[in-house]
Amino acid sequence: MDCFYAAIEMRDKPELRNKAVAVGGRSRRSVLCTANYEARKYGVRSAMPSSMALQKCPHLVIVPVNFEIYREESRLIFEIFRDYTDLIQNISLDEAFLDVSDCKKYKGSATLIAQEIRHRIYEQRNITASAGIAPNKFLAKIASDWEKPNGQFVVTPDAIDDFVKDLKVEKIWGVGKKTAERLHGLGLYTCEDVQKVEKADLAKSFGKFGGELYNLARGIDYRPVENKRRRKSYSQERTFENDLTQAQCHEEFKVLIRRLFTSLENFLLKNGDYKVKTAFVKVKFNDFQSTTVERAWQGADDIFFHDLLQQGLERSELRVRLLGAGVKFYDESDASDMQLDFLDLLFGEDTN
């Protein structure tokens, strides 16, 4: 979907049309979830602090986040997807991979299927969507940005070489700022540059990821579209308007824990195959250093979480900017995970 949250707000509030709109909090600490194209012209971006966005675009209308509505909208759109395939991997509320290999519509033409899906989203939900059609996830993801907004782009198998050749390394999945810098340091700026490097040399510089780089730079990506990504953890966190003194933390933490318990209980009810392995508490101090205290889950209660918090707080004397609490789940594929231990109690082990 194109600027999903902003698009929904503009659709539902006609007075916002033709204005620079962003969705997010208005308070000093808030960051924007998204901004419409009008706002983007002023350099407003998602994840930008609201205060900065207002500096760049003083007439920016910041609409508060309404996740309930976005979630419902998302559900309706995903229902449309399901008319074409069951192999849907959702990345976020407004983004998903669809494997339409087995879809019989339009004689299996992914291009026509994408066109119809986008058309139906517009007809039924009055929101525009963009699509990328390609033989694998990596290429499809990049292609979906090519004709944004309200467009689609196809990379056919014989066009892969041309398509990837000029792609900047930053576009490669898994290449963040740091990796990009390292690639640049080696004189590699485009996929074509990366293609010239031996696999072994990439592995030497980037370890396991080197092998992936080698493939992705050639437009090769074997990852299947996966219906359900297994959650590794479940947590709640909150950034506070004003930095908390350590004494205030326990008070605020009570609220956070209550929220965690309620939502975790719901999650576990719906997902019976998840088993909690450890509980953790995250504390971010106002120097932006964060610390995590983690302990084996033995049916943890709020006292247990408060103990973890206390240990986290003792690691610094600074005020606290963010508190988080959550649990990590067992990885069913790991048999050694089946045996519980008390090593953490014995040695007071924790993670930073």
Place this chain on the structure above:
Amino acid sequence: MKFSIDQTKLDQALKCVQFGLLTRPSLPVLNNVLIEAKDDHVTFTLTDLEISISCKTQVSVESEGITTVTARKLISIVRRLPDAPITLSCNEEDFVNIRSGEINFSIQGISSSEFPQAFSQIDGSKFTTSKESFHELVIKSSFATSSDPSRVAISGPLLKFNKTELSSIATDGKRLAIVTDNNFSCDHEGQCIIPPKTNNALLKLMAGNGDVEIQIDEKNMSFEFVNEFDQQTTIYSQLIQAKYPNYAAIIPDGSEHHASINREDFLTALKRIALILSESEHGIKLSFENSALAITAQTQDDESKEDLEVEFDGTAEIAFNPIYLIDPLKRLSSEKVTLNFSHSHAAASISDADNFLYVLMPMRM
């Protein structure tokens, strides 16, 4: 040096000291056993510098003396000699002669002056206890020690004593065994961690009746006792210099469920049910419903189940690695054990009437 000794006696003494032998010693002389003939006895000593074991046995000494000779060679020669008196002698060049009737071996030894005096007299706590109860203490606890080389502190059992109690504690982070001897008295209190190698030697050498005198100082400990072949045995050992973790934190305060189970029946059933499990697979499940305990195991292909009668109220389920149950049960001697637990992911415990407490973590079901 020259003395005569029965083949059996010599074989036993050498078997006793060979726990002090290292596979690849740093000094050549550490391959050798020190032999000293004096008055009416001969003493054999082996050391790897971390542990030293001496065994003193009565013989008829023709001439006093001292030397060292390759332990492995001597042990294998003696083992293959007939059950008859052996004459062992050496000249001033440490050339050792072993004679049994018509059989004759001559081996080049190393001067005793090169043999290190690894331990000096221990000056610290001292107490005496029965060998049997000490052996029981070690045998019932040390199986739970850790084999993880990165956790030195728990690689051996913790020996802890006060005026009335001697305890041995062992844990590997998944289970904890505590055995206490209440028929004990000592003027001091203290504790030390026994290295695994010393622990193994104790397990092997402590059998039989009689007492053991134990001395402990900050760095070393010693055990003096008469072994099962009536030979005066002295073990010196370094201690593990580490802080033993706070094991008391592991012991559950109380438990919701208590099952009293016949130990032998439980053990036999567990061994049987676990037959279908390979090491990497999941545990066995214990399902209690009042006086009925169902022990079940399941793999992708196989299933096993056995019912036992137990003393229990209510219903509950919990899963364990069967080895973690079998390990203590086979070392206990009491008729019944009590399994205490609260829920399927909290520490459970096994206790018996003989001052044994075992805490173990369950497996996820």
